[in-house]
Amino acid sequence: GAVVSQHPSRVICKSGTSVKIECRSLDFQATTMFWYRQFPKKSLMLMATSNEGSKATYEQGVEKDKFLINHASLTLSTLTVTSAHPEDSSFYICSARDHGLAGELFFGEGSRLTVL
Amino acid sequence: RKEVEQDPGPFNVPEGATVAFNCTYSNSASQSFFWYRQDCRKEPKLLMSVYSSGNEDGRFTAQLNRASQYISLLIRDSKLSDSATYLCVVTRHLTGNQFYFGTGTSLTVIP
Numbered sequence: 001g002a003v004v005s006q007h008p009s010r011v012i013c014k015s016g017t018s019v020k021i022e023c024r025s026l027d028f029q030a031t032t033m034f035w036y037r038q039f040p041k042k043s044l045m046l047m048a049t050s051n052e053g054s055k056a057t058y059e060q061g062v063e064k065d066k067f068l069i070n071h072a073s074l075t076l077s078t079l080t081v082t083s084a085h086p087e088d089s090s091f092y093i094c095s096a097r098d099h100g101l102a103g104e105l106f107f108g109e110g111s112r113l114t115v116l
Numbered sequence: 117r118k119e120v121e122q123d124p125g126p127f128n129v130p131e132g133a134t135v136a137f138n139c140t141y142s143n144s145a146s147q148s149f150f151w152y153r154q155d156c157r158k159e160p161k162l163l164m165s166v167y168s169s170g171n172e173d174g175r176f177t178a179q180l181n182r183a184s185q186y187i188s189l190l191i192r193d194s195k196l197s198d199s200a201t202y203l204c205v206v207t208r209h210l211t212g213n214q215f216y217f218g219t220g221t222s223l224t225v226i227p
Contacts, residue, residue, distance in 0.1 A: 110157075110159045
């Protein structure tokens, strides 16, 4: 089946630095990918929809300058957390939909960010 | 009103028990329905799609009630390995990109 890969799985960084997370669709092309954030014991919160070749669509309350999204190819989207602060510490998950498989949404393995 | 609502639980059931979760959705135009399973600190994974006629996969049965706008998941003969959070996911369009997630229902199967 389709697979979405996310990297890195865990990252620890100092406050003020930027962190880039990659999301790749391994065996299908994804014109659209989604980025979520999840706090402990909470549901997934959609942050933005990443569109290949165009600007991402951000959900209300999500700072586009804080969370930079680039979707330069049909298999890769990146999320950069800029000038990270401890409150940005969270579990970030990407997903993509394979339209050839009855619309199933596949998720990356997630990236756990800890900002010190 | 939330697009998708689930009882967060937790549900604590003994091994071998039957347990059922419901999920309600607010938009009658919703087209596709899924149950995902998420283990602690892992990504969600598709458990099963939910079809209008209802569908079964081993110990798992999913049902859709369009009139009342809810979907259900029934787990029979619960195993310890079924312990997880179960997410209800709804989309408005068959090929669209608007996925709406429930908050998840936590299940713990006790030996």
